[in-house]
Amino acid sequence: MTGSVAAGHASTAAVMTTLQAVGVQRAAWLLLAFPLAGAVILLLGGKRTNAWGHLVGVAMPVAAFCYGVLAFIAMLGYPASSRDRDLTMFTWIDVGRFHVNMGLLLDPLSICFVLLITGVGSLIHIFAVGYMAEDPERRRFFGYMNLFLAAMLLLVLADNYLALYAGWEGVGLASYLLIGFWQYKPAAATAAKKAFIANRVGDAGLSLAIMLMFATFGSVSFTGVFGAVGGAGHGTVTAIGLLLLLGACGKSAQLPLQSWLLDAMEGPTPVSALIHAATMVTAGVYLIVRSSPIFNLSSDARLAVTIVGAATLLFGAIIGCAKDDIKKALAGSTMSQIGYMMLAAGLGPAGYAFAIAQLLAHGFFKAGLFLGAGSVKHEMNDEVDMRRFGGLRAIMPITSITFFFGYLAIIGIPPFSGFFTKDSIIDAAFGKGGTSGFILGCVTVLGAAITAFYMSRVMCMTFIGERRWEADAHPHEAPPVMTAPMIVLAAGSIGAGAFLILGDRLADFLAPVAGIGKPTAFHGIWSVAGLVTLALVLIGISIAWAMYGRREVPVTAPAGRFVTVAARKDLYGDAINESVLMRPGQWLTRLSVYFDNRGVDGVVNTLAATMGGTSGRLRRLQTGFVRSYALSMLVGAVLLVGALLLVKI
Amino acid sequence: MVSPAHYVALAVVLFVIGAIGVLVRRNAIVIFMCVELMLNAVNLAFVAFARLHGNLDGQVIAFFVMVVAASEVVVGLAILTSIFRTRKSASVDDANLLKY
Numbered sequence: 001m002t003g004s005v006a007a008g009h010a011s012t013a014a015v016m017t018t019l020q021a022v023g024v025q026r027a028a029w030l031l032l033a034f035p036l037a038g039a040v041i042l043l044l045g046g047k048r049t050n051a052w053g054h055l056v057g058v059a060m061p062v063a064a065f066c067y068g069v070l071a072f073i074a075m076l077g078y079p080a081s082s083r084d085r086d087l088t089m090f091t092w093i094d095v096g097r098f099h100v101n102m103g104l105l106l107d108p109l110s111i112c113f114v115l116l117i118t119g120v121g122s123l124i125h126i127f128a129v130g131y132m133a134e135d136p137e138r139r140r141f142f143g144y145m146n147l148f149l150a151a152m153l154l155l156v157l158a159d160n161y162l163a164l165y166a167g168w169e170g171v172g173l174a175s176y177l178l179i180g181f182w183q184y185k186p187a188a189a190t191a192a193k194k195a196f197i198a199n200r201v202g203d204a205g206l207s208l209a210i211m212l213m214f215a216t217f218g219s220v221s222f223t224g225v226f227g228a229v230g231g232a233g234h235g236t237v238t239a240i241g242l243l244l245l246l247g248a249c250g251k252s253a254q255l256p257l258q259s260w261l262l263d264a265m266e267g268p269t270p271v272s273a274l275i276h277a278a279t280m281v282t283a284g285v286y287l288i289v290r291s292s293p294i295f296n297l298s299s300d301a302r303l304a305v306t307i308v309g310a311a312t313l314l315f316g317a318i319i320g321c322a323k324d325d326i327k328k329a330l331a332g333s334t335m336s337q338i339g340y341m342m343l344a345a346g347l348g349p350a351g352y353a354f355a356i357a358q359l360l361a362h363g364f365f366k367a368g369l370f371l372g373a374g375s376v377k378h379e380m381n382d383e384v385d386m387r388r389f390g391g392l393r394a395i396m397p398i399t400s401i402t403f404f405f406g407y408l409a410i411i412g413i414p415p416f417s418g419f420f421t422k423d424s425i426i427d428a429a430f431g432k433g434g435t436s437g438f439i440l441g442c443v444t445v446l447g448a449a450i451t452a453f454y455m456s457r458v459m460c461m462t463f464i465g466e467r468r469w470e471a472d473a474h475p476h477e478a479p480p481v482m483t484a485p486m487i488v489l490a491a492g493s494i495g496a497g498a499f500l501i502l503g504d505r506l507a508d509f510l511a512p513v514a515g516i517g518k519p520t521a522f523h524g525i526w527s528v529a530g531l532v533t534l535a536l537v538l539i540g541i542s543i544a545w546a547m548y549g550r551r552e553v554p555v556t557a558p559a560g561r562f563v564t565v566a567a568r569k570d571l572y573g574d575a576i577n578e579s580v581l582m583r584p585g586q587w588l589t590r591l592s593v594y595f596d597n598r599g600v601d602g603v604v605n606t607l608a609a610t611m612g613g614t615s616g617r618l619r620r621l622q623t624g625f626v627r628s629y630a631l632s633m634l635v636g637a638v639l640l641v642g643a644l645l646l647v648k649i
Numbered sequence: 650m651v652s653p654a655h656y657v658a659l660a661v662v663l664f665v666i667g668a669i670g671v672l673v674r675r676n677a678i679v680i681f682m683c684v685e686l687m688l689n690a691v692n693l694a695f696v697a698f699a700r701l702h703g704n705l706d707g708q709v710i711a712f713f714v715m716v717v718a719a720s721e722v723v724v725g726l727a728i729l730t731s732i733f734r735t736r737k738s739a740s741v742d743d744a745n746l747l748k749y
Contacts, residue, residue: 620749622749625745627741634668
């Protein structure tokens, strides 16, 4: 059985002690400087840089990755208890009690993210050189991508919440610019707006959390907040946790702010791979794991995180089952996998390490899947409807094989990545104990089964079976600049999970980070839950193969039953947003406009009209006749004399 | 007997007649004459009060008033003549350009 994993309360250091960065890590600002310089050169350089722009755009992430590896190696040289290194670049805000530095924190958690962002980012940039080769705006694309990398790196490296927020906003901006990259397409422009607005709601939560932190603790730096959080009231800590969760929901497309992710597929595929699969959408999970000292103190906030994760897990999986657009199916999958990560993060110290492991592995296999989808789309004249694919396995062998490995990883077939990471989460969920643990565990197992179904559906519809291509489609294998990154990512999909989970490698690496601690013994990969999951996964694969692999796939989508129709409409997410938020908002606006016109304008206009009317009547006194002026003088004189007489008498 | 009070009463009557004339008459020259009437009424009142108080202050002021009246007539008639030359009309009702 899954061994009693008590809500692992190993000694989680809530107080953060950081040392000054020394040696190689003193140059950690290079991690931000490289991509930022790339963005500046490409965006301000303009059309002059068109010829070599993409080379700069690729060189910068690669340079950042090289430095990241150096910093990582330096970190491994330090003893495990002193790996938190802080580098203060400059003082950002210094007003009264409010003191914020722009500083970087290199600790095991942030270095994992740095390697993921720069590594997978470099591969995707290389892919984009080939993917965007025919696009005249390729230079601008790389400028925005580098801007995104700079902001994302600031987000994960910041040593205080305000600098994190600056990076948070930066990635939101980059996401907007990149989703709407082909801004002449109305669908893309609308999708970009939608993503930004949904993110903004989450950002409001994060900014309120930061304000609450400053009001309660007087500081927004990690060391300050985590040191003081032990003495705060339970309500305050829970409020901060829930507000952070709201911020995370916006950025990671979790319920209730999930509606933007599927529309975000309007952007170019490298954008979908980098931002909406591997990195930006994982920023929410990073925020929660980083704020672990806060969440450790509030079981209510943790419960909310697990509920959000579990609900989104199923939500995304159900949506993914009915989408015919390959990118949207993968987007539903992303939503679901991040639900897994959130669920694990909400389990407290028992799950933080597994959430990060799933995050890293997901970065590999999801990016690989998206690049594969991009390769297919590129070769099929930008067609994304899977009903027009089919039989591509023979034409595009490298793409098929790398996609296949990513597929095996995501559905959790041993010994590929997803198996280890997902089973760890399932095990930790059951290990929570009680009814909540059982329900969460069942949800994760069910999610795994549905994942197997819809991913197998994607595989069957795209790569095997009859060719249902359009008449003008002449696909062939993608060029090496596009297949090489896919191969590297496939290698990651194969090995990352085993590397991170077996031997507790990642758990031990992350344990010293403030608040994370060690998940107590779980070693239950071959537990009952794991075997049940595997069985359900195989059943899911066989159902999908029976429906889509053996039978003919209709070219036009057949009218589905209620669940299919609901899933095609994103489980009415947009409809709910519209009726609950948008229409009342419009009524409110119209009401305000009405009041403004009738009320405010009415008062002002009435006042003006009164003035005008009165003055119009008064001006009739100016008759122009000398005698009437003389009369007024006489009357005035008489009054004066009368007054004087009265006074005298 | 005829006391200074009667003179003051006469002055008041003359003043009122002059004031009404200024307000009612349209011809500018007649208005000037009414103004002269008012000034003379005031002169009469001053002299009567001088007699009443037994000193000559009132009579001295009467002289001043006469000088002022004379100069005022000079200026006023000059203006009136100039207006008459341009407008060919001596009615003050015609000079109403400051009407709203």
